[in-house]
Amino acid sequence: MRSKSGWRKVIVILAITGLMLGLALGAAYGQKPATERFRGTTIRVMAINMPQIKPFWTFIPEFEEKYGMKVIVDEFPFDQLQERSLMESAQHTGSYDIISIDCMWIASYTLPGYVEPIMKYIKDPSLTDPEFDLGDFVPRQISGTGVMNDVLYNMVQSGSSCGQSIRKDLFEANGLALPKTKADWNYEYMTEAIEKLTRPEEGYYGFATHARRGMEWGFTWWFDVYAFQTPERFSKDELFGPNWEITLDHPDTVWSLKWFVGNNPFTPPGSENFGYDEVSTSYLTGRIAVAWNYGDWIAGQFENPEVSAVVGKSLHINDVTGPYGMDDPHFGSWGLSISADSKNKEAAWVFMQWLLSKPNARRAALMGAGPPRHSIYRDPVIQELQPWIKWIYEHQLHWANPDTRPMIPEWTEISEAMGLWGNRTWIGEITPEVAIKGMAKDIERIMDEGGYYDPAVKKPKQQWRNMVYYDNNPLGWK
Numbered sequence: 432m433r434s435k436s437g438w439r440k441v442i443v444i445l446a447i448t449g450l451m452l453g454l455a456l457g458a459a460y461g462q463k464p465a466t467e468r469f470r471g472t473t474i475r476v477m478a479i480n481m482p483q484i485k486p487f488w489t490f491i492p493e494f495e496e497k498y499g500m501k502v503i504v505d506e507f508p509f510d511q512l513q514e515r516s517l518m519e520s521a522q523h524t525g526s527y528d529i530i531s532i533d534c535m536w537i538a539s540y541t542l543p544g545y546v547e548p549i550m551k552y553i554k555d556p557s558l559t560d561p562e563f564d565l566g567d568f569v570p571r572q573i574s575g576t577g578v579m580n581d582v583l584y585n586m587v588q589s590g591s592s593c594g595q596s597i598r599k600d601l602f603e604a605n606g607l608a609l610p611k612t613k614a615d616w617n618y619e620y621m622t623e624a625i626e627k628l629t630r631p632e633e634g635y636y637g638f639a640t641h642a643r644r645g646m647e648w649g650f651t652w653w654f655d656v657y658a659f660q661t662p663e664r665f666s667k668d669e670l671f672g673p674n675w676e677i678t679l680d681h682p683d684t685v686w687s688l689k690w691f692v693g694n695n696p697f698t699p700p701g702s703e704n705f706g707y708d709e710v711s712t713s714y715l716t717g718r719i720a721v722a723w724n725y726g727d728w729i730a731g732q733f734e735n736p737e738v739s740a741v742v743g744k745s746l747h748i749n750d751v752t753g754p755y756g757m758d759d760p761h762f763g764s765w766g767l768s769i770s771a772d773s774k775n776k777e778a779a780w781v782f783m784q785w786l787l788s789k790p791n792a793r794r795a796a797l798m799g800a801g802p803p804r805h806s807i808y809r810d811p812v813i814q815e816l817q818p819w820i821k822w823i824y825e826h827q828l829h830w831a832n833p834d835t836r837p838m839i840p841e842w843t844e845i846s847e848a849m850g851l852w853g854n855r856t857w858i859g860e861i862t863p864e865v866a867i868k869g870m871a872k873d874i875e876r877i878m879d880e881g882g883y884y885d886p887a888v889k890k891p892k893q894q895w896r897n898m899v900y901y902d903n904n905p906l907g908w909k
Contacts, residue, residue: 546769715738789806
């Protein structure tokens, strides 16, 4: 039995504890809600100018009305965004609060400290709607878009995988079987089909792809390199060995380049200058039988009656399988990051989490954006309207390799070297053998300048050698 003095002590302790708890809760919940806290704030976004991203910006008036903030979006072309945003970041201008970043560029922003870790904002209930649900995101969409050294920096906005769009009507009219499985759509059959469907005298061509001099070779031909590898070598040593030695000059890699440039005769005139816009436009006109596509393009462009002459006439499938039965493991995405120099970081996150919420991600997907969430891929309405997302979802879950374009700052320069030598091969100036040796030599120089062969310099871990890393629960990142 307690004494009176003992009970008094308990009461005093409980009273003090209650007071402290009340103060703590008041600090946490006494703030104005996010819909009120940032009224009058202006958020500036440096964004990529691409069709699959544009749907998101149409939602901004709703956000401005609800939160009382102003959002200004400045869009930049693909070939200008990285240079401009890195310049702004290096000069610490703070002109932009949010930056669009391609997954292949993430190291160039995180390692110098140009962008802000965002998990602390995600976990703050005063900033993040409980329905945001980070666990709904496909793991590789999160890790592949914005994780560097276990820290989440870049929140996926739209992501997908590349493949091909095939004109069903042209195949059927010319007695060509439509592929029903991955194995059906192999590199030999594709070349056979596009050769048969090339009729320049009628203005029809078999194939359209990115072949211009530039970084495009780092996400077109480069992924066919993977398809041409043996299972033992696949997603391991296509570019680098375990000690960052250059392993590019390999017979199967040379073979992949010979096959790729061997399709040149079946492409339209001027294909050596084709990039995103040229490939898309040529297919939309109805004059191309097979086109390289990106999953994000399909709904908003190839199947959009406002811009496409081939709506309902295409089969959208995975990239070709190679001689050993392997498939292109392409992963691509765009994300949004908060600038480390932003003076409105919390407000910027409030906008980002609203923009990328489940309802808005679903609306954007219906308008052409690539789904980053399980719930969208599994949505029966979207599956019916966009049947191709079934193979894309399977690819994102089990096959996509976020590190096919290694997440190192040197990647942009590496892909430019690929584009230089690859384009020269495309136009017949040099042989594939010479091109591969030229690429390897340039890439070795790039890596040497980056300190990768200096024993005193700590090297990044080659995460692609164990894909389990990219399948971590999105909630587990720092």
